[in-house]
Amino acid sequence: MPSAAGNTPGKLPFVVWVLAAGTFLMGTTEFVIAGLLPELAGDLGVSVSEAGLLITAFAIGMIIGSPTMAMATLRLPQRQTLILALTVFSLGHVVAALSSSFTVVLIARVVTALVTGAFWSVGAVIATTAAGPAASARAMGVMIGGLTLANVIGVPLGSFVGQYVGWRGPFWALAVVSALAAAVIGRCIPAREEHVGVSVRSEIGALRHGRLWLALSAAMLIMGGVLATYTYITPLLTDRAGIPEGAVPLVLIAFGIGALGGTTTGGRLGDRLPMATTITAAAATTLVLFLMIPLSAHPVTATALVFLMGLTGFTVNPIVTALAVRFAGNAPTLTSALTTSAFNTGIAAGSAVAGTALESSLGLTGPPLVGTMIAALTLLPLIALAVCGTSRAGRIVAQRRAPAGELIEEPAEVRSPL
Known part of the structure; x- marks a missing residue:
């Protein structure tokens, strides 16, 4: 490699x-x-x-x-x-x-x-x-x-x-x-x-780091907020915005394009301005999901908001994943697996709560409201990370070549860009 x-x-x-x-x-x-x-x-x-x-x-x-x-x-x-x-x-x-x-x-x-x-x-x-x-x-x-x-x-x-x-x-x-x-x-x-x-012990020992759990919490919450809304976006588009069923896939492609742009943006800015980027993106996601409640009754605004939901929500993902791996120090494998679990836990929980809201008196606006509240909670671990990260050094995995030509990972103390 x-x-x-x-x-x-x-x-x-x-x-x-x-x-x-x-x-x-x-x-x-x-x-x-x-x-x-x-x-x-x-x-x-x-x-x-x-x-x-x-x-x-x-x-x-x-x-x-x-x-x-x-x-x-x-x-x-x-x-x-x-x-x-x-x-x-x-x-x-x-x-x-x-x-x-x-x-x-x-x-x-x-x-x-x-x-x-x-x-x-x-x-x-x-x-x-x-x-x-x-x-x-x-x-x-x-x-x-x-x-x-x-x-x-x-x-x-x-x-x-x-x-x-x-x-x-x-x-x-x-x-x-x-x-x-x-x-x-x-x-x-x-x-x-x-x-x-x-080392299995070092992998498990990495779970003691508080900043790691803050990053995982942010990953879970941002996906929970976005997917709570996205899971039930089709009835919102057809029954509330009046978009024909045949045109719904085009709106979903717009979401995918926005999400692709978000991951690219997060990847580009995350190495230089990780906390500023994630906090801004999480706040923007909360606003977009909130605006979907009153503005999703029109096809144009509904489509624009679906695109922005993908763009802002997925900006957070690559940054919190990279931060979680960095906080794990010389035990990144279990941590990267836990980020996957965190994302899927957020998806499962967010969509389940949104389904309950959809069946309530809130109707079609229930899922966006649930998504708004979950996305807003993402700001809590992100702000805590920003505070913790300004006064502590981060640990990353450095590589050195052994005499036999093998690569060995070593923990190296560096100043985190948080």
């Missing part, structure tokens, strides 16, 4: 872009089910609501599986872990595509979620280490951008293909492409540079 020192100034290592492609595949498989539910339910002989469990199972698998798989694979070489994760990911899609049993497909989804957590936890460490501390947030922006791009391109394309060739078609495509990605990953991370000295 290229070291940060050897990078061309202003350019990220190629391996970061390869890892982003991997997150694109995994983001696509997580959300493409939503566009295939009717076809999948009919083919497997279950109701649409039962088929929806395939989405829930994946989210739960990510919440539980990310830290579990991170610890289970801790002593494996990083390259081997990534290749193994992509291989199992591919096989899981093959099993699902060949099966006519809903139970088997459900189990396959859980397994793919587990290895997705392993890929993310290790990939985030490799990306931030390869980019170096001066560009770690930008590297995370690129990786999270892969997930965001999945919503802009992967999910709509998968849904479109599935409508013509059946739901198994996208599963076969994901199986083939992920197998190819495993081969590319194997060539991008040389074996002689993959070994990292790790």
Whole structure:
């Protein structure tokens, strides 16, 4: 893996872009089910609501599986872990595509979620280490951008293909492409540079740092606020804004473009102005979600607010993820896995509370109101981080080359840019 020192100034290592492609595949498989539910339910002989469990199972698998798989694979070489994760990911899609049993497909989804957590936890460490501390947030922006791009391109394309060739078609495509990605990953991370000295005790010990939990709390809350609104955005657009159902995908693409712009912005500004950027973005997200309550009755303003919701909300993600890995010092693997769990916990909890609000007297404005309150709470851990970060040094992982040519990670005290 290229070291940060050897990078061309202003350019990220190629391996970061390869890892982003991997997150694109995994983001696509997580959300493409939503566009295939009717076809999948009919083919497997279950109701649409039962088929929806395939989405829930994946989210739960990510919440539980990310830290579990991170610890289970801790002593494996990083390259081997990534290749193994992509291989199992591919096989899981093959099993699902060949099966006519809903139970088997459900189990396959859980397994793919587990290895997705392993890929993310290790990939985030490799990306931030390869980019170096001066560009770690930008590297995370690129990786999270892969997930965001999945919503802009992967999910709509998968849904479109599935409508013509059946739901198994996208599963076969994901199986083939992920197998190819495993081969590319194997060539991008040389074996002689993959070994990292790790300790289960140090990984668990990193959880004692208070700033780490503040960053994880911010990650959970910002996603909870945005997804509380986004989960039920379709009825808001059709029944309140009067947008035709056929035009809703175009509005959702606008959200994806905004989210992609947000991750890019967060990645660019996060290394230089992390706290100013996150606090401003969280405050802007709160305002956008609040304005959606009175201004979502018009198609133009509703579309603009959906775009801004993605732009402001996703600006926070790469920064808090990079900060969490930095605060973990020489134990970043479990921490990067916990960020995945934090995001998915926020998504699950936010959408659940928003669903309750939707069924209440608040009606269609309930989800944006819930999202506003959750997003506003994001400011609390971010402000606490800004206060704590001004008086304490941050710890990052530095690399040195051992005599045998292996890379060993060492904790290095540096002045944090907080």
